[in-house]
Structure formats: C-alpha cells, structure tokens
Amino acid sequence: MINGENPNAFKSVLSNGLTVIGRQMPSLSSVAMGIWIGAGSRYETAKINGISHFLEHLLFKGTKKRSGEQLKQAIEGVGGSFNGFTSEEATCYLVKVVNKHTSLGLDVLSDMVKNPLLKEADIEKERRVIIQEIKMYEDLPSHYVHELFGELLWPDHPLGRNIAGTLQSVSSIKRKALLDYWEEYYQTGNSVFSISGNFKKETILSQIEGYFGKIKKGKRKKFLPAKRKINHPQIKLNFKETEQAHLCLGGIGLSRNHPDRYTLELLSTILGGNMSSRLFREVREKRSLAYAIRAESHQQHDTGAFVVSAGVAPERTKEALRVILKELKKIKEKNVSPGELKRAKDFLLGQLTLSLEDSSSYMLWLGSQQITEGRTETFKEVKDCINRVEEQDLKRIASLIFQNSNLKLALIGPLKNKEELFSFLKL
Template sequence: MNCPIRTLDNGVRVVAAPLKERRSTAIGVWVHTGARDEDARTSGVSHFLEHVVFKGTKRRTAAEIKEGVEGLGGSLNAFTSEEYTCFLAKCTSRHFEKVFDVLADMVLNASLQEKDIRKERTVILEEIKMTQDQPSQWVDELVAELTWEGHALARPVAGSMQSVSGLTTDDIRSYKDAHYRSGFLTIAAAGAIGIESLLKEAARRFDRAKPGTRRPLDLFQNRQTAPRLKLCHKPVEQTHMALSIHALPHEHPDQYVLDLLSVILGGNMSSRLFCEVREKRGLAYEVGSSVRKYHETGAFGVDAGVDSRKAVESLKVILAELRKTAVRPVSEGELRRAKDFYLGQLDMGLENTMSQMLWVGESVVRLGRCRRPEEVARAVAKVRREDLRRVAAAVFQTRALNLAIVGPGVDRSQKAFRKALAF
C-alpha cells in the first residue's frame, strides 16, 4: 500500500491511498476529537455536533447537502467514536471535487441553528432509548462504565438522557470552535486519486481553517484491584452478558498477539468459545470475543446471549476457556489458522475504496503515520505459541475482570455470579 502523507501550512494533514483501476474515490474528513474529550456535563456533544453538521451551512441547506452527493450517485455518512469523528463520502472519480466541496463546507461552515439543534436533540434522545431497548447493545455500555470507571471512556459516545437534554446551542458551537481546527483535521482519500491532486483540493478548501492543536489527553489510570459486577433486570427472553478485561493500548508490542488470541477464543465459528459454549453445550446462540484499543489503554471482551436459566454456567465455561490459554500453549495448527484468518480478513476488508480510506485515515489520526498491511503481516508472522500463553497469563487476571449482565431476574443471582467471576 502506497499512502503518502503531506501537511498544509496550517497543520491539516492530507493522506492518499491511490488504487489502480478504480472508478470511485472515497474521501473522509477526520476530526481528532471524540467522546473522551468531553466532560460529564457535555457528554455526547461530539456525537450531537456530528448530527447537526448535516443540517446546513451558509451556502447549502440540509437538502442541498444530501442532494449534492446523492444526486451525483454518491453516498454520504459520518460517525463518532471515543477518540475521533469522521465525515465520509464515496463517489465516482469525475465528481470528486464537487463531493469534496460538500464535505468541506459541512465541516468548516455548519450553521448550527437553534431550531435544528432543538429538533435533532429529540432524534438523539430516541437513539439513546433505542440502545437501551436493545440489551445486546446496552450491556456493552454498562460494562464500559465498569471498565473505565471515573473516566470519560466510561461514558456512552451518544451521551446520556440527562447530558444530551442539557446541552445548549452555545455548548455545541463552543465545542466546534475549540476542536474543529487545523491541528485536529486529517483529510484522507482512497481510489482514483493521487496525493498531489488531493493536496491541491485540500489546500483550496482547508487553508483557512482556524489554527489550533489538541490539548494533552486526560489519561486513564487503571486502579482496579478486584472484579466488578453490574446486574440489570430486564424482562427479555435471553440473558446478555458482556465481559471486559483490562488489556493493551495501540502500538503495544503485543497488540497482534492479543488480536490472534481473540481470533482463537471467539473470532469465528471455529473458535474455542463458539465450539464449547454453543456447539458442544448449547448454552448460547451468539458468543464471540473482541479487542478494544485506545491511546493508553484497552480491553479484551467477550459478549454472549445465553439461556437465562444457564447464565451462571455459561459464565463459568467462558472463563474456563480463557483460563486454558494462559496455562497451555495453543497448537501449531490452531495458531496457523488464526494467522491465516486474521490476515485474510484484513486483505478482504481492504478490497474497496471506502475501507482503504478508513484504514489510512484512522491510522494517521491514531498513530500519526500510515500503518501498512505488510507491516501487520510481518508482525503477525512473528507471533509464537508461547507469546499467546504469556499474554493470556498477563491479561486474564481476576482483579481485572468486569462483567455486566442484562436479563430477567439476574439480580436474584448476584451471589452466584460474583462467586463465578474469577479465573
């Protein structure tokens, strides 16, 4: 992958991933600010701002923004995470300049009118309610509260009903003014585009972005010394559990070891958790593992939707499978298959222009450089069986366990869950 990076005079970074024989271009305007940059009172403001940016600028109405992209056969979207916000579009190469102009106008010149903010508040409050109505999503928010207790990472990206209801127009405008500045911005594109063309178009639109750089992060300090448990009764047909264990940040030397461990434990239908919890014991329809990585911290997670009558048993089986990897090295065949799966998913995931743009954009925003797939492949190839056992033993510690459970009558089994929550 060739992804040259340039910087405008005002600090806006520009990165391109030219792809041969492509007729489309994906473009993203990345803003290096997200939910972790908010305080408790303004929780959700990054996500709120992402919504209202679409409502119009001095040059375009909300309808004209959408028509300016979709009317040319393109697509337009945005998302907010804990560490960044991204506004993205995809279009045929001949319409790139017009679509890029819409994105730039949105990000730099959003009107942020009181009437639009008032209407969008209702939409976001409904979004929060929808998450709370879906236990498989709500349980992930609950376990984040436990894992990063007392820190901004513990709060939902969308905010709470209370915080979103309290956000004022001035709050949103002030947040945009402080964070949508040149030192926060990265322009990424992939497809039928070269770095010089992208640099020229970016300079035309972003050379007047207000100067400004990020303030130092409020770093999370892990002070957890014992397992944490949160049980929420909800009259649903299935019990949903989310297990979270403090793990590794971005750029940690063992990050790919942990990724491969996640593949082996719960990354696919061949994984240990899927085979043991679902196929062998019939305890769950869905079970899987994942890894979260932030600037200075991270977590290894397991999510499962289980038979409510066998929730405690399911937890014991899950923890037992994790514990095995810390005691006995996996087989050579299991490690080989995990590597092939991991790299195969990476290769297939980078086949289109949008996925390439997301890869290079996130890489530059998070790491300040373009991480190449070849670099990942070399690191993965070096992982050995003993590395997996070593990292599992270091990460899978009882004191680092966090468990959230949502289901019918789970609060009545608190003692049993607490007893089972140990390696």
C-alpha cells in the same frame, strides 16, 4: 510515500497545517474521502457528555451555502454515499463517489466542517432525535450491556461514558457550548484528511488545498489519560425481564501502542473471532447455550479492553459463564497448537487484505490511525507483527489479561443474585 511501503501511498501537509494521507488505487472507479476531527467522548466532561456526537449530527443539518437536504442530495444525486460517526477518540465525516465527482465530494465535506449554521431550531430537533437514539439503544440489551461493561472498566472516566451522552447531558447542552466546541476542536492541528481511490496525487492535493486550505489553524487537543484499573473482580447486574441474559465478560486489555496488541488480537480470534473458534464450538455447537458468542479486543490510545459477549437462556447463565471461564483458563495454561495459531494468523491477515481492497476501508484504515496516533502502520508492519507471534507469546499475554483481579462481568436479564454470580467469577 508512507514509510516507503507503496509508491501509491502518500502523506502531505497543507499550507495551513492540515495533514493529508492517502493512497491511489487506480484500478477502482471510486474515491473515498474523510475529514477526521480529534474530538470524541473521551475529550468531554460529564456536563457536556455527548457533545461530539451532537455536533456530528448537526453538521448534516445545513451550511451557509446548502440546506441539510441539499447536502444529502448533492452526494446521493450522483450515486454517492454520505455519512458520519463519532467514537471515543475521533469524529469522521465521509463521502464515497465515482471518481469523476471527486471535486463535489471535497466541496460538500469542506462546506460542512467550515460553515455549519448550528441553528437553534435544528439543535432542538436533533436533541429530540438523539434522546430517542439513546433510548433505542437502552432498549437493546445486546448493545446496552457493552455500555455497562465500559462503566466497569473505566468508572468515573470519559471512556466509561456513552458516546451519545446521557438523557440529562444531551438535554442541557446549549448552542453556545456547541459553537465553542466547534471553534476549539475543528481546526487543522486537530484534524486529518484521508483519501483513497482513483485519482492523481498532485491533482488531488491541489484540490484539497483549495477546499480545505482556509480551515483555521490550531493545536492538537489533549484528553484525560486512562486511569489505572481496579484490581478486583466486579459485576454490574441490570435486572430486566428479557428472553435472554446478555453478558459481557472480560477486563482491561492492551492499548493501540502496546507491542503485544496483535498477540491479544490472535487470542481473541482463537477464542471467539469466527465460527471455527473455541468459544463458538464449545458454547454454541456442543452445548447450544447461545446463538451469538464472540471474543474481541478493542484498543484506545493508552488502554484497551478484552471482552467475550453472548446472549444465553437465563437459566443457563451460570453454565455459560463456567464454559467461557474454562476456555480462558485453558488458553493461559496450555500452549495453542502451531496449526491453530497459523489459522488465526491467516484469518486476521486475510480479513485485512480483503477489507483493504475497498476504497472506503482503506480510507478508514489510514485516517483512524493518523488522527489517533499521528502515524499509520503499513500492511507489511502489521503482517510482520502478527507473524512474529509464537505459541508462548499467546500464553504469556493470556496470563497477563485473564486474571481474577481483572475480571469484569456486565449482565442484563431476569437475574438478581449478584453474590451467586460472584462465586463463578474465578479463573
């Protein structure tokens, strides 16, 4: 069992040191599984920025046993889904199948991570694909503004770089660097296998041992710790002739290990987490300043971010900033009502409850925590943390995060006067 919460939840270690974490969900017909590697953009130097993501793409191109097409056909041919993703702190390859095809899913995933070909021709093809991916997101200001915001929060640090890399770094990564990276990071001490759905525990552990038990042993890899924040407001303005001004306003938040991280999650929910939030009401409903506006809290192992994002008419940018900043100031000066706090708690717990009814979401919940923190919070632990938060806690954390010295603004749009924007950047 995991922390004694649920008899259907378990954690085990294979003979080669690979950690397996899972939960049986016998009422379902599916099984979702993922192999997680402790390799992401914050493990990279500037020279090889994007290599974790590059390697993730390449593992879908073929193995010693299957071509890229055969990998996809094996899973999709039985109605399953097949994907991968790279974040700052991990890479994950995941499969979801009807439970009678569990063995096939295990076979395909293990084949990918153990036996990639990394052929020169595939590397050159995928290099061109990734370059187009980078250019695509640079052409999407609502996405790219978040990249600029990250550069403000963590300048000259891997966390402030694009997960996909830059045009220059991706163009220069060679096959040897990819092979070396795979050899160094794709080993048991740096990996986790997570699984949830309809299976028998002893049977699945035996199967996982059979498919993954020969992955080479190794040790957990380390990344560069987050640097201390810059203690003054900053603006990054990217002039572009767009119909909207796209902005990210916020600052350094709390880490995944911080005892008040759920307090900040509740603040984010109250400010801009749903359609009944303060910013949605003030910015969209009352003033029609934006179609999309939201507030979010993002956590990494040793740092985090709080961000309000929106797309507004360029000529109303200053008005939108004024309203957003007014709401941030208000929530740190005046207690949230008990009713509003209760609604935020119920929203977070309700959303988590609904997501964990799905085998894929539960697999991701387990694996993402285990690979980054080495442990998994139970639902009860999360619920207790959220329910312990009181009105004065919100005010305390708002006062900690929403300070002039912590304010960062990234903006893309037809605006040039940075000094004028600075005059608004005050709480």
